[in-house]
Amino acid sequence: MESNQLRFSILTLGAGGLLALMIFFNSQLAFTYSPIEASWFAHGVGGFTALILMLFIQRKSNSATSMEKAPFIAYLGGIPGAFTVLLAGYTVNSYLGLSGTLALAIIGQIIFSLVSDGFGLFGLSKKKIGLRDFASLLLITGGSLLIILASGDTL
Amino acid sequence: MTMILLGLLNGALIALARTLNGMLSVKKNAFVASTMNHFVGFALLSVLIFLFFGFPTELNLDADFSIYLGGAIGALYVAINSFVFHKVGAVKAVLLILSGQMITSILIDGVDTSSKLFLYQVTGLGMIIAGMYLSVAKPRKET
Numbered sequence: 001m002e003s004n005q006l007r008f009s010i011l012t013l014g015a016g017g018l019l020a021l022m023i024f025f026n027s028q029l030a031f032t033y034s035p036i037e038a039s040w041f042a043h044g045v046g047g048f049t050a051l052i053l054m055l056f057i058q059r060k061s062n063s064a065t066s067m068e069k070a071p072f073i074a075y076l077g078g079i080p081g082a083f084t085v086l087l088a089g090y091t092v093n094s095y096l097g098l099s100g101t102l103a104l105a106i107i108g109q110i111i112f113s114l115v116s117d118g119f120g121l122f123g124l125s126k127k128k129i130g131l132r133d134f135a136s137l138l139l140i141t142g143g144s145l146l147i148i149l150a151s152g153d154t155l
Numbered sequence: 156m157t158m159i160l161l162g163l164l165n166g167a168l169i170a171l172a173r174t175l176n177g178m179l180s181v182k183k184n185a186f187v188a189s190t191m192n193h194f195v196g197f198a199l200l201s202v203l204i205f206l207f208f209g210f211p212t213e214l215n216l217d218a219d220f221s222i223y224l225g226g227a228i229g230a231l232y233v234a235i236n237s238f239v240f241h242k243v244g245a246v247k248a249v250l251l252i253l254s255g256q257m258i259t260s261i262l263i264d265g266v267d268t269s270s271k272l273f274l275y276q277v278t279g280l281g282m283i284i285a286g287m288y289l290s291v292a293k294p295r296k297e298t
Contacts, residue, residue, distance in 0.1 A: 012243055036203065050193050054184075110166075117244050143281070144283060
């Protein structure tokens with residue numbers, strides 16, 4: 001169990017690394033096109049890549065996809081995801097700039113996750129935030145905000 | 156103030172997208188979640204572009220092909236993210252993704268040791284790594 005948790009944690013950390021790479025390429029895309037067009041391309045390319053990966057996985061193991069019914073709302077993750085592009089385009093061009101937008105997005109995510117975990121929403125198991133978790137939250141959030149805000153709009 | 160609320164809402168939407176994809180991953184699998192996420196987003200953006208920005212998008216053929224790589228990386232990112240979401244929980248997922256993202260961004264951009272920013276980057280990274288240690292290394296007392 002404990003070593004599994006470590007494995008999942010490392011995988012999550014790796015996802016964050018992929019996110020940074022994705023943003024790096026997508027910002028070049030947004031430089032060539034408009035932000036919304038860039039996001040449109042990225043979603044299209046991403047959709048086909050994911051589809052190929054999905055078919056490949058299913059071919060390898062028959063039981064990969066369970067027949068369990070998922071709630072309808074679970075299929076709609078792409079909607080808030082796509083809206084963030086529009087919203088970010090709006091706030092980046094305000095006095096918040098890029099660094100302010102990133103900083104507030106981090107705080108918004110933390111608040112949302114604390115509520116989800118704290119009340120056990122969306123099928124998550126209810127978690128109590130201990131002192132150790134809280135210290136970890138403050139350090140990671142604080143460190144990230146420090147880097148982002150110090151970089152200002154040179155980021 | 157409105158902008159600040161919009162900025163916070165943006166973060167909440169990012170977290171919501173992650174949460175919904177995680178739900179689908181539990182019932183189906185992570186690649187189904189990633190595929191659905193991308194095609195639903197693609198459909199919505201298509202409608203928005205059609206209504207407010209005007210099609211057709213002109214393809215820029217001079218640009219380097221590598222700029223389209225972000226989409227492919229995104230497919231893997233969303234899949235991994237959806238897979239781990241329920242295993243580590245919402246808060247830990249945000250914190251570890253953020254850590255990985257900040258560390259990688261600094262690696263991509265490189266650091267300038269002579270700039271004033273360097274001190275902030277080192278301090279920030281130190282805090283992130285300390286926070287990661289606290290989050291991952293659990294105290295020994297539990298058996």
